[in-house]
Amino acid sequence: MTRESATDGDGNGTAADDRTPDEMSLDELREEIQTIDREIVELIAQRTYVADTIAQVKDEQGLPTTDEKQEQQVMERAGENAEQFDVDANLVKAIFRLLIELNKVEQRESR
Numbered sequence: 001m002t003r004e005s006a007t008d009g010d011g012n013g014t015a016a017d018d019r020t021p022d023e024m025s026l027d028e029l030r031e032e033i034q035t036i037d038r039e040i041v042e043l044i045a046q047r048t049y050v051a052d053t054i055a056q057v058k059d060e061q062g063l064p065t066t067d068e069k070q071e072q073q074v075m076e077r078a079g080e081n082a083e084q085f086d087v088d089a090n091l092v093k094a095i096f097r098l099l100i101e102l103n104k105v106e107q108r109e110s111r
């Protein structure tokens, strides 16, 4: 990912104006971070909601909460996506490990 596409918030490389990140002020760049941080939390909420739905389906089918094979696939994809976007794969995997644990705790509490 280029520095330009990292700061437009929608990943398409087109900021609201034509300035490069170097031409933006510290406050403007921090506003970009604020928007991105909100989107990250929104995506976590969406992921948690879908995982809750999966938990309900599993409950109806008498399946256990944890699916280690699926977790391995999620972790593998996280590593691949990290490489594609040139970020540290181990750190991204650590984040996904936490997201998986978050879901499993929620699922155990609601069953």
Ligand SMILES: C=C(O[C@@H]1C=C(C(=O)O)C=C[C@H]1O)C(=O)O
Residues within 6 Å of the ligand: 050, 051, 054, 065, 066, 067, 068, 070, 071, 074, 099, 100, 101, 103, 104
């Ligand atoms: C959401 C699921 O349930 C659990 C949570 C997972 C996740 O957060 O990605 C993956 C596997 C399961 O241990 C699922 O089975 O897909």
